[in-house]
Amino acid sequence: MGDSASLANAFGNTLSDKRIEVLRKIGKTGSISQAARENGISYKAAWQAIDTLTNLTGVRLVEKVVGGIGGGGAKLTEEGSRLLEMADVLQENRNDILQRFHNDGKGNAPHRVPVLSIRTSMRNYLPCHVTGLKMNGQIVRVCLAVVDDIPGIVSRITRTSAELLGLEAGLSVIAMFKAMAVKVSDEAPTGSMALANHLQGIVTRVSRGDSGDEVTLELKPGMQVVGFAPSEKHLDIGDAVYATVDESAVVVALP
Numbered sequence: 001m002g003d004s005a006s007l008a009n010a011f012g013n014t015l016s017d018k019r020i021e022v023l024r025k026i027g028k029t030g031s032i033s034q035a036a037r038e039n040g041i042s043y044k045a046a047w048q049a050i051d052t053l054t055n056l057t058g059v060r061l062v063e064k065v066v067g068g069i070g071g072g073g074a075k076l077t078e079e080g081s082r083l084l085e086m087a088d089v090l091q092e093n094r095n096d097i098l099q100r101f102h103n104d105g106k107g108n109a110p111h112r113v114p115v116l117s118i119r120t121s122m123r124n125y126l127p128c129h130v131t132g133l134k135m136n137g138q139i140v141r142v143c144l145a146v147v148d149d150i151p152g153i154v155s156r157i158t159r160t161s162a163e164l165l166g167l168e169a170g171l172s173v174i175a176m177f178k179a180m181a182v183k184v185s186d187e188a189p190t191g192s193m194a195l196a197n198h199l200q201g202i203v204t205r206v207s208r209g210d211s212g213d214e215v216t217l218e219l220k221p222g223m224q225v226v227g228f229a230p231s232e233k234h235l236d237i238g239d240a241v242y243a244t245v246d247e248s249a250v251v252v253a254l255p
Helices: 004-010 018-029 032-038 043-057 078-102 159-165 191-195
Strands: 062-065 073-076 124-136 139-145 153-158 172-177 183-185 197-207 213-220 223-229 240-245 251-253
Touching: 018 032, 018 043, 018 073, 018 078, 032 043, 043 078, 043 124, 043 223, 073 078, 124 223, 139 159, 153 159, 153 197, 153 251, 197 223, 213 240, 223 240
Parallel strands: 183 223
Antiparallel strands: 062 073, 124 139, 124 172, 139 153, 172 251, 183 240, 197 213, 197 240, 213 223
16 A cells, blocks of 8 residues: 555645546546546546556556446545545645635735646656766766666756756656657667667557557556557557657656
8 A cells, every 4th residue: 555655746735736636536436537527628638647646656546447337437446545535634734724824814815825836748757766966067867766677767957957956866856758758669779769768568558640659658557658659550558668768858856
């Protein structure tokens, strides 16, 4: 079972997060597609919400239910239910704090709480810790460990960025990169691609497209990466694949 510390990774500095609401609707309806409809998002976006929360917590939050009158559905795992309990408690405490400052009599409380966390278009989030920094003039290669059984990855950033983030060995960070920066193939990387970060996994979802197929691969239970493969590869669920991403495409963020 995931502990409270790992589950807490799912929360930023604000709880106005639709990913949590997707999880909540799955718990109520037993359906990912219904959760997507009730949140006004696509089925794919609902899956991405689940994948992101799963990556951030490191535990499986939703499991599929096979069979039954409705042809199957989805339900929350014990960790998924616990995450929602944490979200409810955090929201209650947040409301209490806001109410306290609103009623403090000073009349200078902000009408809106400033947004301290930033949402991005990044599709891939991998919790990591820094294992080392390799300096080369104004460029720093940040060596990151993901989890056991998954090769480490490297982010190439400026020396200034590394200093502003206070990066050092042992620091917990999140590695982020766009799905468009990830190249997926069933062939081992060679040539220049062999020098990039590469991760191995099993295809779990494929969305076909004229200019390339969007592929979700599972590195291990509770850890997914989304990338693109040439349509002519005809990758399918269950295929063993490689995902490569250039060092300069990996963004380092503090949780």
